[in-house]
Amino acid sequence: MSSETIKxxxxxWRQTESDPGRLEDYQVEINxxxxxxxxxxxxxxxxxxEKKEPVSFSHDxxxxxxxxxxxxxxxxxxxxxxxxxxxxxxxxxxxxGETIYIEPFRAKAFPVIKDLxxxxxxxxxxxxAGGYVSVNTGGxxxxxxxxxxxxTAREAFDAAACIGCGACVASCPNASAMLFxxxxxxxxxxxxxxxxxxxxxxxxxxxxMDEEGFGACSNVGACEAECPKxxxxxxxxxxxxxxxxxxxxxxxxx
Amino acid sequence: xxxLDNKVPEGPLSEKWTKYRxxxxxxxxxxxxxxxxxxxxxxLAGASAAATLGExxxxxxxxxxxxxxxxxxxxxxxGGINAAKNYQNDGDSVYRLFYDTIKGGDYxxxxxxxxxxxxxxxxxxxxxxxxxxxxxxxxxxxxxxxSFGGVQVSRTFYARGQTGQQLLLGAYSALSRxxxxxxxxxxxxHEMLDLVKVEGKARGIIARNLISGKLERFAAHSVVLAxxxxxxxxxxxxxxxxxxxxxxxxxxxxxxxxxxxCYCQIxxxxxxxxxxxxxxxxxxxxxxxxxxxxxxxxxHVDVEAIRAGEIKPEELPEERRDYYLERIYPAFGNxxxxxxxxxxAKYVCDENRGVGSTGLAVYLDFASAxxxxxxxxxVSKNEPNASIEKVKEWGTAVVSAKYxxxxxxxxxxxxxxxxxxxxxxxxxxHYTMGGIWVDYNLETTVPGLFALxxxxxxxxxxxxxxxxxxxxxxxxxxxxxxxxxxTFLANEIRTPKISPDLPEFFEIExxxxxxxxxxxNVQGSRSVESFHRELGVKIMWEYCGMSRNGEGLKIxxxxxxxxxxxxxxxVYVPHTDSDGxxxxxxxxxxxxxxxxxxxxxxxxxxxxDRHESCGGHFREEYATEEGEAQRNDKDYTYVAAWxxxxxxxxxxxxxxxxxxxxxxxxxxxxx
Ligand SMILES: Cc1cc2nc3c(=O)[nH]c(=O)nc-3n(C[C@H](O)[C@H](O)[C@H](O)COP(=O)(O)OP(=O)(O)OC[C@H]3O[C@@H](n4cnc5c(N)ncnc54)[C@H](O)[C@@H]3O)c2cc1C
Ligand code: SF4
Ligand code: FES
Numbered sequence: 043m044s045s046e047t048i049k050x051x052x053x054x055w056r057q058t059e060s061d062p063g064r065l066e067d068y069q070v071e072i073n074x075x076x077x078x079x080x081x082x083x084x085x086x087x088x089x090x091x092e093k094k095e096p097v098s099f100s101h102d103x104x105x106x107x108x109x110x111x112x113x114x115x116x117x118x119x120x121x122x123x124x125x126x127x128x129x130x131x132x133x134x135x136x137x138x139g140e141t142i143y144i145e146p147f148r149a150k151a152f153p154v155i156k157d158l159x160x161x162x163x164x165x166x167x168x169x170x171a172g173g174y175v176s177v178n179t180g181g182x183x184x185x186x187x188x189x190x191x192x193x194t195a196r197e198a199f200d201a202a203a204c205i206g207c208g209a210c211v212a213s214c215p216n217a218s219a220m221l222f223x224x225x226x227x228x229x230x231x232x233x234x235x236x237x238x239x240x241x242x243x244x245x246x247x248x249x250x251m252d253e254e255g256f257g258a259c260s261n262v263g264a265c266e267a268e269c270p271k272x273x274x275x276x277x278x279x280x281x282x283x284x285x286x287x288x289x290x291x292x293x294x295x296x
Numbered sequence: 297x298x299x300l301d302n303k304v305p306e307g308p309l310s311e312k313w314t315k316y317r318x319x320x321x322x323x324x325x326x327x328x329x330x331x332x333x334x335x336x337x338x339x340l341a342g343a344s345a346a347a348t349l350g351e352x353x354x355x356x357x358x359x360x361x362x363x364x365x366x367x368x369x370x371x372x373x374x375g376g377i378n379a380a381k382n383y384q385n386d387g388d389s390v391y392r393l394f395y396d397t398i399k400g401g402d403y404x405x406x407x408x409x410x411x412x413x414x415x416x417x418x419x420x421x422x423x424x425x426x427x428x429x430x431x432x433x434x435x436x437x438x439x440x441x442x443s444f445g446g447v448q449v450s451r452t453f454y455a456r457g458q459t460g461q462q463l464l465l466g467a468y469s470a471l472s473r474x475x476x477x478x479x480x481x482x483x484x485x486h487e488m489l490d491l492v493k494v495e496g497k498a499r500g501i502i503a504r505n506l507i508s509g510k511l512e513r514f515a516a517h518s519v520v521l522a523x524x525x526x527x528x529x530x531x532x533x534x535x536x537x538x539x540x541x542x543x544x545x546x547x548x549x550x551x552x553x554x555x556x557x558c559y560c561q562i563x564x565x566x567x568x569x570x571x572x573x574x575x576x577x578x579x580x581x582x583x584x585x586x587x588x589x590x591x592x593x594x595x596h597v598d599v600e601a602i603r604a605g606e607i608k609p610e611e612l613p614e615e616r617r618d619y620y621l622e623r624i625y626p627a628f629g630n631x632x633x634x635x636x637x638x639x640x641a642k643y644v645c646d647e648n649r650g651v652g653s654t655g656l657a658v659y660l661d662f663a664s665a666x667x668x669x670x671x672x673x674x675v676s677k678n679e680p681n682a683s684i685e686k687v688k689e690w691g692t693a694v695v696s697a698k699y700x701x702x703x704x705x706x707x708x709x710x711x712x713x714x715x716x717x718x719x720x721x722x723x724x725x726h727y728t729m730g731g732i733w734v735d736y737n738l739e740t741t742v743p744g745l746f747a748l749x750x751x752x753x754x755x756x757x758x759x760x761x762x763x764x765x766x767x768x769x770x771x772x773x774x775x776x777x778x779x780x781x782x783t784f785l786a787n788e789i790r791t792p793k794i795s796p797d798l799p800e801f802f803e804i805e806x807x808x809x810x811x812x813x814x815x816x817n818v819q820g821s822r823s824v825e826s827f828h829r830e831l832g833v834k835i836m837w838e839y840c841g842m843s844r845n846g847e848g849l850k851i852x853x854x855x856x857x858x859x860x861x862x863x864x865x866x867v868y869v870p871h872t873d874s875d876g877x878x879x880x881x882x883x884x885x886x887x888x889x890x891x892x893x894x895x896x897x898x899x900x901x902x903x904x905d906r907h908e909s910c911g912g913h914f915r916e917e918y919a920t921e922e923g924e925a926q927r928n929d930k931d932y933t934y935v936a937a938w939x940x941x942x943x944x945x946x947x948x949x950x951x952x953x954x955x956x957x958x959x960x961x962x963x964x965x966x967x
Contacts, residue, residue, distance in 0.1 A: 072573075073571060073573060075570050075571055075573075076571075076573050077575075077709075079575070080573050080574070080575050083573070083575055083825070084573060086825075087823055087825060087826075090823045090825075090868060090870060090882070091823070093868070093870070094870070095870050095872075096870060096881075096882060098879065098881055100363070101537060102362065102367055102369070102536040102537050102538050103367075103369070103371065103372045103536040103537075104536070104537060104575065104576050104578075105372055105578050105579075105705065106705065106708075107371050107372050107458065107460075107461055108366075108367040108369075108371045108372065108536060109366065109367060109371075110362070110363070110367050125704075126708060130705070130708045130709070132708065132709065132711070134711060155507060155879055156879045159879075161363070162363060162364070163363065163364065163484060165364065166364050166365075166366075166472065166482075166484070169468070169469065169472045170472040170473075170475050170476040171476065173469055173472060174427070174469035174470060174472055174473045175426065175427050175428045175469070176473060177423075177426045177427060177470075178348075178351045179344075179347070179348040179351060179423060179470070179774045179775070179778065180419070180423070180774075180775075182419075182422045182423050182425070182426035183422060183426070184422055185381065185421040185422050185424075185425040185431075185439050186381075186383060186438050186439055188425060188426075189433075189436070189437030189438060190433050190437055191433070191437055192433045192434065192435050192437070195430050195431070195432065195433040198428075198430040199430040199455060199456060199462070202430050202455075202462060202465065203458065203461075205371075205461075206364065206366055229428065229430070230428050233428050233430065235425070235426060235427070235428045236428055
């Protein structure tokens with residue numbers, strides 16, 4: 043594995059509470075083995091050594107699972123590689139001399155906190171609206187009392203693999219959160235444990251999604267293409283069915 | 297030297313917990329409504345605790361520094377969670393899980409706690425299934441299992457390579473439900489920076505709102521810490537970037553003893569370091585050792601040839617490879633416990649047989665597994681004469697179904713395809729067995745302060761077995777603390793709501809403000825990052841890492857002190873507000889690194905005190921002729937619980953003698 047040093051121009055979005063934000067230019071020289079976030083670490087060390095303010099960006103696990111990292115890289119949430127979060131993107135996919143645009147995830151429901159950091163707590167509130175099975179701790183039946191077909195378990199898992207990053211919202215021209223919401227609705231709707239609250243769940247989560255200011259879905263499909271966990275758009279169709287059966291099938295007002 | 301009361305109940309081992317639980321003081325539902333509990337940390341341990349306490353009727357305030365509880369470091373756990381279900385009918389039992397954990401921990405954990413852990417392990421699986429956690433299933437619909445290192449049964453439940461994610465999302469959903477019901481108030485992006493005691497009891501915290509940067513005071517009848525481990529003291533580790541010791545350390549400064557800080561787990565299978573820009577290390581789950589075989593070339597000639605790219609590792613003939621784990625430990629082979637596997641890798645690299653550009657790596661090879669699975673697919677497809685290409689293709693599909701996401705992760709990071717060429721792996725800091733000292737109730741030496749999950753020291757002794765941290769975190773949170781917190785709170789039902797405006801709160805708030813100002817005012821010339829890297833890589837990993845010796849540890853202590861002084865006189869923390877009242881990730885990091893410095897010294901002191909090798913603590917002076925760890929049961933069968941005594945003076949050691957009534961102390965052998 044050979045590594046090489048490349049030079050890049052970065053156009054990075056800088057914004058604070060009091061200013062509307064702008065792109066600023068930076069030059070970095072980095073090694074192609076680095077991850078994208080390590081490249082930003084290098085930039086920040088450079089800025090700190092010049093007593094300038096480092097660029098704020100979200101990150102934590104750096105292994106593609108916590109959902110903290112974000113960034114729109116050259117116009118694409120999580121950058122150019124399919125099925126890859128920003129933290130797992132490596133610099134070997136960039137060329138010497140390239141200019142890279144780095145911007146935050148943009149959506150009304152994701153206000154910018156600083157630079158590239160946005161507030162995604164609206165996702166938490168969608169889950170709080172009904173993204174759970176209402177069981178208390180204790181007194182549950184034996185794990186093997188509920189048998190689940192291997193394929194069903196797999197399908198539920200595929201939906202449950204969502205990391206809550208918000209790339210689906212950032213990629214959508216309507217800033218819709220349908221892919222995120224439908225992933226949780228599907229995960230639980232597919233499993234026997236989720237049946238009892240199935241209809242009410244879809245209704246409550248969808249209406250919370252609307253209240254949070256996410257847009258409507260017009261079947262653009264960009265969400266699926268940009269989702270780092272390759273969550274299927276089929277989940278949206280499933281949620282729509284759940285929602286409709288919720289509206290027509292439930293006498294209870296939600 | 298004081299005697300620590302571990303409060304393990306009397307009676308036969310297998311009856312302790314059931315009996316204790318049924319005789320424990322309870323808090324009546326109407327009283328619970330008036331009692332407030334602060335839970336700091338909402339990873340597996342904290343989220344499960346906060347949700348369950350909320351369900352029981354307590355008024356819970358939960359805190360995390362993340363932007364959402366779903367991002368806690370627990371999310372990254374890959375391999376699985378143990379439970380003594382014996383679904384495989386392979387001879388597993390509560391006793392066997394208990395025994396494996398005691399033995400795996402190198403006889404440095406408390407029997408009573410470990411047995412309780414093994415007992416409640418079964419309830420955890422039931423609970424998680426009920427929440428909708430999509431565990432792996434067999435064709436018949438039953439839950440599937442796999443094996444982890446250090447055991448000979450198959451008791452690990454998993455959800456592909458993302459078990460932690462699915463378990464945490466389960467706990468997060470239970471927590472979200474309580475938030476929506478109003479019994480838990482969640483404070484995201486709030487970092488606890490100090491503990492407040494009133495009349496000796498833990499009654500609240502000072503937290504920094506990470507968005508506004510303002511300090512806030514929170515009061516409750518009791519405080520529960522579930523703030524994770526401190527592996528990031530080494531700078532490079534498999535922990536998430538934000539994992540830190542601050543909450544536990546401030547509790548320590550305020551009187552909570554810190555136990556066994558030198559017990560750190562070095563995980564044998566991580567992607568090796570590739571350069572000094574590196575920010576973290578990535579784990580390749582231990583479950584891979586079910587099917588991967590570890591080897592290095594037998595001869596230096598082949599090592600050189602591979603490094604020079606003249607031979608590809610996959611082309612090296614079998615007889616020129618040394619499958620050293622299978623050779624040295626035939627009974628457990630590639631599935632020896634972590635500490636044993638890590639040290640063995642170090643030894644072969646010390647012999648200059650390591651591979652990769654740095655010589656600090658060994659191979660983890662799946663070629664045999666691919667062939668083996670391919671052949672059994674051929675049999676089940678009734679195609680015994682299938683070509684070797686077909687067999688490999690089928691075998692690859694089986695391996696991919698089991699470990700696909702891990703293989704992908706490896707390829708993304710290294711640019712190499714592990715289906716074709718063996719993975720390169722090397723040990724890395726992974727988990728900290730040490731932590732805040734707690735008794736059987738999970739209560740610390742500060743009354744009313746409890747500690748759960750990786751933040752406490754409780755169940756893993758000197759070495760943790762794979763898939764046991766998730767088990768312990770959820771056991772503590774779902775099934776232990778909801779009961780044991782009653783032992784403290786039952787006496788508090790007449791205590792009115794605690795006010796955060798008591799003078800004690802203002803006093804501690806001022807302390808924190810001063811500390812922040814001091815950091816901001818240094819205005820030196822070095823970044824926080826550079827200090828952290830030097831502390832972790834150059835001092836802790838070098839002298840207090842995979843192996844340690846007395847002389848090195850003394851040097852290390854000196855170096856830590858010097859570097860700490862430099863930190864406080866030369867660090868540069870960028871800011872625009874002189875009180876730190878703004879969103880400022882560099883300040884967050886600086887506060888955490890400041891605490892890592894103090895912890896590092898305690899780890900070294902503890903490692904110096906322990907004149908024996910056990911589990912994750914390997915003192916070069918105390919090894920058998922074959923290089924295996926040599927315990928000293930006569931003098932060191934104790935938990936070292938350290939009391940803070942200021943930074944200039946040595947901490948005070950309190951020993952909790954470990955009494956083994958049910959297992960016989962043996963030399964751990966995996967041969
Ligand atoms: C890569 C990896 C893989 C692993 N795989 C496995 C596995 O397969 N099986 C297994 O059993 N174990 C595994 N482990 C270990 C296991 O994941 C952890 O030990 C466990 O998840 C810790 O859970 P916790 O709840 O104690 O802490 P964490 O999940 O670390 O949560 C800590 C919480 O505390 C909060 N917090 C911390 N400090 C503060 C503060 N000062 N103020 C406010 N909030 C704070 C954080 O925001 C977070 O919510 C793995 C670990 C790693 C690193
Ligand atoms: S659906 Fe995909 S893009 Fe959207 S939050 Fe989940 S993982 Fe991210
Ligand atoms: S930092 Fe966790 S997913 Fe990228």
